[in-house]
Amino acid sequence: MRTEGRRAPDADAPWNEIVPGLWMGGHQYRDAGGQLAPAVVDAQFDVVISLYRREGHGPAAWIDHHHVDLPDGPLSADQLEAVCLLADLAAAAVRSGRRVLVRCHSGYNRSGLVVAHALVTLGFTTEDAIFLLRRQRSPWALNNRLFVDYLTTGLDVARLLAGLEPDGLPG
Template identity: 55%
Template structure:
């Protein structure tokens, strides 16, 4: 598997496997840090109706009867195609929520990639970007969306970010 996570930014790991950001919308990771500081696996069973994974690891679920959508993206600058993947996944999450399904969006630690998709889902639901980012940081962790580029994508708007990214792509 290709590397999809940036190097450790010397930030504390999440204290829970996942956190509810809005009713039915959860954000988390494949790993979390317990009270002793030990890294623990976050294994999903059948707690959620839909699981969106932006990072995958064997043995982390979900159960076979849970809808599982995988869209691996790096915790790094994104290509236009990867930004479009984020938009597609955010629409999938919003559709699930509108249908009353509980949805978990997860990445490695549940900070950046999952934060990008969750924030875009909230924006699609009517929040402005700053409100969406603030809500995620209050509900998940102050360290959520610490990737400044992802916050900039949200502030600019993903459509414009994708167009601008395409301008920098080699011909």
């Protein structure tokens, strides 16, 4: 599910390197002629993490591919846990010298959440991680304010808070 309404323009590249070995992208972009083009992954990366899937967009069958459907909106405790696990996987792969692509529909929010948390796992501050995404991918990266709030709160805390049932809170 993709949240409409933020009116972010399509990216001008299928994917961008955020730090050496860690790439962020989407399933479509605007080519040099301004036309909408599919971002198809073949074997350019050792690990591909997809938070959105579109038939025919790869990667090649032998590539280490992890797929979890995430909405571009409020996440459950289980979904936030999946973000943490995928970010840990991405960080470990980068540390071992593997080329990693994290992608979603447009390559701004869901992929940004995972990549930013991977950067924090790699030792960056949250603020520096967000800055890098916006500088390297697009100023529109992480335009979902809720995802920025998850990052600044800390994903472990956000996961605990998301797991609280409204009827279990003191009132």
